[in-house]
Amino acid sequence: MLLRHIRYFLAVAEHRNFTRAAEALHVSQPTLSQQIRQLEDTLRVQLLDRSGRTIQLTDAGAAYVQYARRALQDLEAGTRAIHDVQELSRGSLRLAMTPTFTAYLIGPLLEKFNRRYPNITLKILEMPQDRMETLLNEDALDVGIAFDDTSSPDIETQTLFVETLAVVVGKSHPHAKKRAALTLREFEGEALVLLNEEFATRHYIDRYCRQHGVAPRIAMEVNSINAVIELVRRSTLATLLPAAIAREHSELRLVDLVPALPQRSAALLLRKGAYRSAATRAFIELAIEETAVERSGRREKPASRKRRTVAIEAGRERVVRPSTEKS
Secondary structure, three states: OOHHHHHHHHHHHHHOOHHHHHHHHOOOHHHHHHHHHHHHHHHOOOOEEOOOOOOEEOHHHHHHHHHHHHHHHHHHHHHHHHHOOOOOOOEEEEEEEOHHHHOOOHHHHHHHHHHHOOOEEEEEEEOOHHHHHHHHHOOOOOEEEEEOOOOOOOEEEEEEEEEEEEEEEEOOOOOOOOOOOEOHHHHHOOEEEEEOOOEHHHHHHHHHHHHOOOOOEEEEEEOOHHHHHHHHHHOOOEEEEEHHHHHOOOOEEEEOEOOOOOEEEEEEEEEOOOOOOHHHHHHHHHHHHHOHHHHOOOOOOOOOOOOOOOOEOOOOOOOOOHHHOEO
16 A cells, blocks of 8 residues: 555545546546555455445445545654754744734734744635634644634644724724723614624624624624724724724724623634644744733734735635634
8 A cells, every 4th residue: 555545545535526536636537546446455445436426435435534534644744744944944834814813913923933934934824713623633734823712622722812802993983082981872873884794703792782782783794804994994983893903003993892892812723732843833932922912911012014925825715604703
């Protein structure tokens, strides 16, 4: 049995079609079929049911695929370990974060990481947390930044700081200079622009409103944090966002609300027992170091930042159920 036999089998198991699997592997279909037959002959068992319109795993195939996938992950981790340079003179880091952190945390964090380790290639994805956990478990990511309420038992978290939601308005809003906290009755009278239900943030907001019997006056719903910021900045609409986002924008103001809005713990997400490269360990250390200000309850004014080139991979995803929320 060769490593390519495992790769080929996993590709067919994923695509359930020899033609698509062959295209993904960049081999001919006859070659792929021959390799799968060799694997079945070696194991002395049929792994695939080829009788229908789509390929199905046999009971033996369904049992074997779990071990094959795990073995391939371990072998690939071993390859990375061999080539891992401890002094961080080269290497890569596969990072994912939910959209909330793209808006305020990830920029300064990656700028500092790139300045410290300029030869490390960063591959960055933005995605919902459940997708992030799936990719961590598949060893397709090294680390994620999301929240500590994970759904997978194979994911471990390391808390970075507690994120607080707040009422946010533009500097021309009537409440921009308000020192007293908004009451729920006053809040109900505000025209709001909110993130839509693709975002976990919206579910926190909706839960708060239900708990306190509030019927929010929603004027607009959008699927972009930047769009929310622009609309609030240019109008008298209010919104609810993490307070840290508002502090990053000089034209936005925070307004207290009583009862206080919910908090949630931002965290690093990692697969339990996964190999951690030197780049991963360095990023974890830096993330903890840089978020110490947030943990202490203070937020320093961001320093001027130089533009740096970072490899970005498009990875925005939409959701179809609450567990696939953005944040």
